[in-house]
Amino acid sequence: MSAPSQDKGRVAAGRLREIAGPDLYRRNPFRVVGLATDAKPAQVRAQRHLLLGALDLGGTIPGDRHLPLPSPPSAQDVRAAFDALERPDHRLVDELFWWWGEPGACGCAPEVHEVHDIAVEAHAKALDDKTDDDLWIDAADAWMDALEDPRFFDHVRHRMKALSDRRMSESTVEGLRDALPKALLAPQVALAPSRPRLAILLDTWDVPAVLLDGAHRSAAGPTTARIDALVREVLSLLNDGSTRTAAQRAEELPRLANLLEALAPHERYRWSAKDRNRIAVTLNNCGLALRDSDELRARDLLEQALSFVVEQRDREIIQDNLALPTSSWQFEVIQLVREGNKAAAVRTLRRLQLRITDPVQRAKVDAMLDELAGQPPRLSRWPANVALFVVFVAAVTICAVGVLGGTTVLSILATILLSWVPFGVIGANWYQALMGDVTSFLSGGAAFVAGWWALATFPAQVLEPFWWSALAFAVASPFAYALTLVFADRRDR
Numbered sequence: 001m002s003a004p005s006q007d008k009g010r011v012a013a014g015r016l017r018e019i020a021g022p023d024l025y026r027r028n029p030f031r032v033v034g035l036a037t038d039a040k041p042a043q044v045r046a047q048r049h050l051l052l053g054a055l056d057l058g059g060t061i062p063g064d065r066h067l068p069l070p071s072p073p074s075a076q077d078v079r080a081a082f083d084a085l086e087r088p089d090h091r092l093v094d095e096l097f098w099w100w101g102e103p104g105a106c107g108c109a110p111e112v113h114e115v116h117d118i119a120v121e122a123h124a125k126a127l128d129d130k131t132d133d134d135l136w137i138d139a140a141d142a143w144m145d146a147l148e149d150p151r152f153f154d155h156v157r158h159r160m161k162a163l164s165d166r167r168m169s170e171s172t173v174e175g176l177r178d179a180l181p182k183a184l185l186a187p188q189v190a191l192a193p194s195r196p197r198l199a200i201l202l203d204t205w206d207v208p209a210v211l212l213d214g215a216h217r218s219a220a221g222p223t224t225a226r227i228d229a230l231v232r233e234v235l236s237l238l239n240d241g242s243t244r245t246a247a248q249r250a251e252e253l254p255r256l257a258n259l260l261e262a263l264a265p266h267e268r269y270r271w272s273a274k275d276r277n278r279i280a281v282t283l284n285n286c287g288l289a290l291r292d293s294d295e296l297r298a299r300d301l302l303e304q305a306l307s308f309v310v311e312q313r314d315r316e317i318i319q320d321n322l323a324l325p326t327s328s329w330q331f332e333v334i335q336l337v338r339e340g341n342k343a344a345a346v347r348t349l350r351r352l353q354l355r356i357t358d359p360v361q362r363a364k365v366d367a368m369l370d371e372l373a374g375q376p377p378r379l380s381r382w383p384a385n386v387a388l389f390v391v392f393v394a395a396v397t398i399c400a401v402g403v404l405g406g407t408t409v410l411s412i413l414a415t416i417l418l419s420w421v422p423f424g425v426i427g428a429n430w431y432q433a434l435m436g437d438v439t440s441f442l443s444g445g446a447a448f449v450a451g452w453w454a455l456a457t458f459p460a461q462v463l464e465p466f467w468w469s470a471l472a473f474a475v476a477s478p479f480a481y482a483l484t485l486v487f488a489d490r491r492d493r
Contacts, residue, residue, distance in 0.1 A: 008168060009175030015093045016176060020183035022190050025124035029081035029091075030098040031064045032073045037095040038104060038159070048082045066099070067121060070128050088165035093176065095159055097123075106158040112151045119143040127187055133197045136188060140204040143184055153177055181207045185215045192219035196262035213269070220263040220272065227256050227275050231282050243289040247297065250286045253279045257308050266310060273310045280309035284318050293367060296334060333368060343427045346372055383444020384435045385426055390447050392422045393473050397466045408465040415469040419480035 019027070030037055035047055051061055055075045063069045073081070084090045097120060100113040119142035126135035146152055153173055160168050185205060192199040199219045202212055230252060237246035257279045260266075266273035287301030302322050309315045336345035349369040393415060400411040425431050435443070454463070 009171035009178075011089065011167070012093065012172040012175035013179035015090055016096075016179045016183045017186070019093065019097075020186035022127060022187050024097060024187050025120070025127055026069060027077070027081075028098050029084045029094050031067070031069060031124075032061070032077055032081040033085075034062060034064050035085075036101055037098050038101070038106075038162075044082070044085050051078055052082075064098075067124055088163035089167045089172070092156070092160055092163060092168065092172070096156070096176070096180070100155065105162070106155050108155050108158075109151060112149055112155060115142070115146045115149065116152065116155075119146040123184070123187075130195075133195065133201060136198060136201045137204050140201070140206075144206045147180070181205075182211055182214070185211065189215050189219045192263055193222050193259070196259060199263040216264040216269065217271070220260055223256055223260050223263060224271075224275055227253070227260065227279065230256070231278050234282050234286065238285055238289055243286075243293070247286045247290055247294075247301065250283060250301070253283060254304055254308070276308055277310040277314060280305045280307075280318065281314055283308070284314075284321060288321060293364075294371065295364065296337065296368060296371065299334060337372070342372060382440075383447075384440035385422075387443045387447030388422050388425060389473065389477075390451060390470075392418075393470045394466060397469045401465045408468050411465045411469045412472045415472045416476045419473055419476040420483050423477075423481045423483075 025031060029035075030039075033047055033051060035044060039047075052075075055061065055078060060072045061078055063073060084094060099117050099120060100108075101117070103110055103113055119139070122135065122142040123139040126132075126139045129135055153176075156176060157170075157173050160172060185202060185207070188198050188202060192202070199216060202215050202219070205212065230249065234246045234250045234253075237243075237249065257276055260272055260275060264272040266276045283301050283305035287298045287305060290298040290301065299322070302318060306315070306318045306322065309318055333345045333348055336342070336348065346369065349365055349372070352365045353369070396415045396418060397411045400406045400414045401408065404410070
């Protein structure tokens, strides 16, 4: 093949790469202006005059009627479409991605056009729909069926001759044949970073393994670049002694590791395994740097590092770091936090504040207590806690007024004196273990329904003692909670 012919093939492949993206079908000029791929130049000129005139008058463009665009094209889109149709070498590439319709002068067998058009429709629908990833399976199967027919490029060759442009030759067809499989993968590769399942579905394309490997590498490109930059930043912060800032920046690494795994599994790609291991080593380094100042966070970082590590040597190092001894009180607090018993962990640390005299250990206690105090309460348990408070006030009111026949004042006094009871229940291990997410919200929902029924059923004068008792409980609750902490501290000594 001569050099000029090779250049024509490269130009055709370059044009194919240029348009192969998420907008492959949305910007297809035939879809935008509603013309058939075998439209004559006179038909193109007439359609241009008609549509641009309609746009000048404020009208809209319907585009292709069989598969309309998700949104009407702008005047700029329409002009760009007609400009593309004026370049035969560009038009030939665009014809690959729209309807061939019924065979005409090309003399193709009907099934050649049929399978091509099925592929175009499946692929276009997959790109138009941003939620149904399974459409990509249909698109891959349909395009592979179309390309398996050796007569596919006979139609392309006929269209090249019909367009009759000196910028095209047989090498143009060969260039398109070689570049088309990779171009078909390109839209999926571009979307994969934001829709990782599309990276998994790349393997449904029956193309050479080297193309699939390159597609996974390209899909993971932005993620690997972000990992490289973040690892360098974290290590620089660690070298400068900015330990806590480094750990904060490293919090993004686990998400990136999981995204990279979806885009390019580390067991399949060595380069992906290398980046995954770099993340593990970086998390390990952050954990070690935090060990003396923030034991809880350091251990979490080390455990995350262990979950991502690939190299056996690094795995052994991280395991040794996790096995380094910690003081018994640190281990106790860590276990309480892991079990979700934050209140007991806080009580333990407050007790230790009174006992520990070593300044280093005391600083660790203070740091852990400050960290726990700054954590938000477990939101999943608040419905059950509110339900418990309501039931407590209602029970005291019923006993004081309904059973004993006392006054509202008696109900208020009894509520204040017993206000520590629900806080004692909330701090109990059995209650915290029992009230998981589902149980808590079911309890809260049942209390809401019961309260609504009571409001609708009982007259205001009957509910008046309850309201006064509830107000008394709200005032007394901070003191009652402090009292329960004191008793719990004395019990644990």
